[in-house]
Each structure stands twice: as C-alpha cells, then as structure tokens.
Amino acid sequence: MKNILLACGSGIVTSTAVNLKVSKILDDAGYKGKYKITQCKIQEATGKSPSYDFLIATTMKPEGLKCPYVNGICFLTGMNTQPTIDEIFKLMEE
Amino acid sequence: MEFTTLYKERKRCEMNDFDYKNIVDEWGVFIFKDTLSKEDVLHEMVNAFQNHNIVKETFEKALYTREEVFPTGLDFNGTGIAIPHTDSEHVLETKIGIGVLKEPINFKAMGGEGEVSVRIVVMLAIADKGQHMTLLKDLMTGLQDLDCIEDLLSGNSQEEIRDSFIAMLEKA
DSSP, X not given: OEEEEEEESSSSXXXXXXXXXXXXXXXXXXXXXXEEEEEEEXXXXXXXXXXXXXXXXXXXXXXXXXXXXEEOTHHHHOSSOHHHHHHHHHHHHO | OHHHHHHHHHHHHHHHHHOGXXXXXXXXXXXXOSOOOHHHHHHHHHHHHHHTTOBOTTHHHHHHHHHHHSOOXXXXXXXXXXXXXXXXXXXXXXXXXXXXXXXXEEEEBTTSSSEEEEEEEEEEEOOSTTSOHHHHHHHHHHHTOHHHHHHHHHOOSHHHHHHHHHHHHHHO
16 A cells, blocks of 8 residues: 655645546556555655655645655646656555 | 445536636636736736635735745747636636737746746636646646637637637547
C-alpha cells in the first residue's frame, strides 16, 4: 500500500482536481486498492511527509520535505502528462 | 444509519454539482476590453461577488495573498488561464466568475516558474470543502477543450460567454 500525499495552496481546489485525475490513472493501470491519497495544504506537507511514500503538489517543492516530490500541474492542464505519469508509476513500484 | 446519511449526502452533492446554471451567473461574467492591471481585473470580479453576498469581506485580501504566494496562472494548450481562489472560510455561496481579457495580462505561473500571459480569469468561490469534487473535475476537464476555450474567447456578450461556459461544464 502506497501512501500518497497530495497538496496545493488550499488543500482543496487544485489538489481535488489532481486527485481525481491521478486516481483514475492509477486505477486504470491496475493499482486500485494499492494506494491511499491524502489531500492537505502545502504548508502541512513537510510535517506529514515522513509518513508518506511521495508527494504530488501543484506548488513548488516545499523545503525540508522528507519524501520524493512530483509536480502535478500537468494534470490540471492535460499537457505533457506522460513523463509525470511514468514518474508516478516508478514511485508506485519502489 | 451511516450508509443512509452518506447516500443522501452524495445525492445532494450530485444535484448541486450538476446545476451549473446556479453556479455561473451573468453578473459574474466580464469582458475586459481595455488594457488593465491584474489588480483592476481581480478587484472588479471580487466586487461583483461581494455585491451579491457570495463572499465575506475577508475574501479579497485572502485571495490577493494567496495569488501572491501560490499563483494560479496555467497554460492550457497555449491559452493562459488564471484560476484565482482562496479558502472556503471566506466564502458564503459557491459561484464561478469568469473574465475574458481582450488584452492579455501576465500572471505568475502556478508552481512558481515564470509568468503566463492570461486571456481568461476563472475566479472560484468554493463555499464547502468536499462538496464540489465534480465541479472542479468538470472545470479542469472543460478548460482542456480547445473548442470550448475558443467559444469563451470569441463570446461577444456576457450572456454568450455564460452560455458557452455552462455548456463547457455540462459537456465535461
């Protein structure tokens, strides 16, 4: 089970949009039931990061982060998503 | 008991989320023809929200601070779109405002890398966390549709742009 942290400035608006996209991508790739996504405000991300496998964020990488960081902005615009999807799949297999 | 509550809540959300005609009002649609500053545009849109009791007085300052720290400029297939918003504690009712800029304005890019030349400002007032999943998904999906963006940019009246925007959300 991978614990994925998903963060944006508000912890609700852009992270919700990214959550829905990422969940669908992971489910379609056969990861259904093998991950848990938690949304939070980016200010909370560093503190929470030791208990998570990786962070997907629509902001810059927060300082002091204790888990790998993935920039999730491409899931909002739909542009050039494949490299980021590959990055996430790699983290799912680690 | 818990299941029934959840089911009812879900039904209620679905109904709310799909009623886009109540979420986008003609008064919330702007066509900015002149060269304006980002501040002018945001202020005018916030003002409309305030005049219609959609947001609290604290919304404007919170929105500016947010935009400064966590900018919302995004490049959707070559069209710059900003989606300024802030925490739901400053919001009384869920609405979406839309401003079409005839003269583009630079916004900082989301994620903090450079600037985006923005043609459309989509201002979000989200009142209740967790109830608008579908709305946000439909918005982001819709904005990725080039034809929908073209309809928004070429709209000649508030009514036309509102209709195109609702059609975009319903189609997504």
